[in-house]
Amino acid sequence: MAQKTLVIDLDRCIGCFACEIACKMENNIPLGMHYNKVLSIGPMGKFPNIKQYFLPSVCQVCKDAPCVKVCPTGASYRTEDGQIMIDKEKCIGCKMCMAACPYGARTFNPEKKVVEKCTLCNHLQAIGEKPACVKVCCAKARFFGDLDDPESDVSKAIRQAGPENVHHLPDSGNHPTVRYILHKKNGEWQDNPPKMS
């Protein structure tokens, strides 16, 4: 079974915010809303040995997605290739999925009165293109593909990085599939990140 997801190389990410802007433009996201947001982690350590990295945050495409479980109308669902989508025709805007998401990765659109999130640009996937954030990344830090395909961009990136340098956000039984590559020389992966709003 396929599992489409993102791999983000934090060693390469320079925090230029191009992915954030491209996402907003591609998906016509209103002001104040995000599907993809670049967070700054750090600085860590003592001067002059300071480290910092940028963490592009997005829906973590969980294998056991809590948002799908709590949705009262079935608006949030998992596709055959593992992506988590929202059927806006069914969404009643109860925001239970927003409460359920361990990462706060969803956002409520006050104009459309529904919850929205990253769709991995499925409208671009339908015409054979990659998500906007992947295409626009000037540092080539973002990869998109099928984790279950050993020849996909994501699988190759993970293999090349080595298991000790591949991380994921805290897993509380939801099994996030998005992977972050970070070598120790560039920063300490935060297993318990600080609260951000």
Add this chain to the structure above:
Amino acid sequence: MGNEWALMGFTSLVCLAAGIAVAVAAGELLDFPVAPLVRSARASIGFMLLGALAAAFSLGRPEMIFGVLGHPGSQTFWEVILLGISLASLAAFVMAHGRSSELAVTRGFALTAGLSAVLLACAVGSALVMPWRAAWNTHAIPMAFLGWTFVIETLAFKAIAIASGRSEGTSRRVPAAAAIAIVLVFAYIAFLLSNPDLRSDGTAMRPLTGDLSPVFWMGVVLVGLIAPVALVLKSREDRLKATLMAIACVLIGTAAFQEVVYQIGMPTWHFFGS
């Protein structure tokens, strides 16, 4: 998130309505006079509808709520069903008395209303039970809301008994109910403290000494549980008024507890704000 006020209102009003419904059932079984029972049943219907309205306000598109009925696996489905059964049973109870129906009929409706209302309170409390969220991974949450419902039931029963002229001995149950509710509320706190991750990141101490401590100690403990007992035991004159004030205090306590639980469980990572 922005809709926590509406959810606070929904949860606390459901617990209030459920407590009154159970008190009505108890009064019906004990052959209390009809008038106060019917008035109380109407009050329970009113509070339930008010709660439903509060829930509707939390929705982005309330006009599509009936889409929930096509999804029996969700918690909301059972909330809608049990709300419907409770309202229907209470309305039938009122109408049955209006038509001077037989005791078996009115008792049947009263018991159905009481049972479904308690299950509704349990379902509403269970909506926040989420295994993937450390602070919400416990059934102590719905148990605590059942505790609140129990306190309201004892106070509502006392109020009905006062109105029926049969209030002898009803004050004794109130401190016991409040004690049970305190135990259940602190059972949730104990759950938080027993989790090493919640202890290490400070979440467990938020209601006791952290940013949620004013809401917890003032709203939940003082106003929600201690004040009602003090009002009921201290008053001599106007006992009905004191009892109704005590019910209002418990309602505030329930809403405060819902807020504490909700805020504790919000994700550590909150990428995009509320």
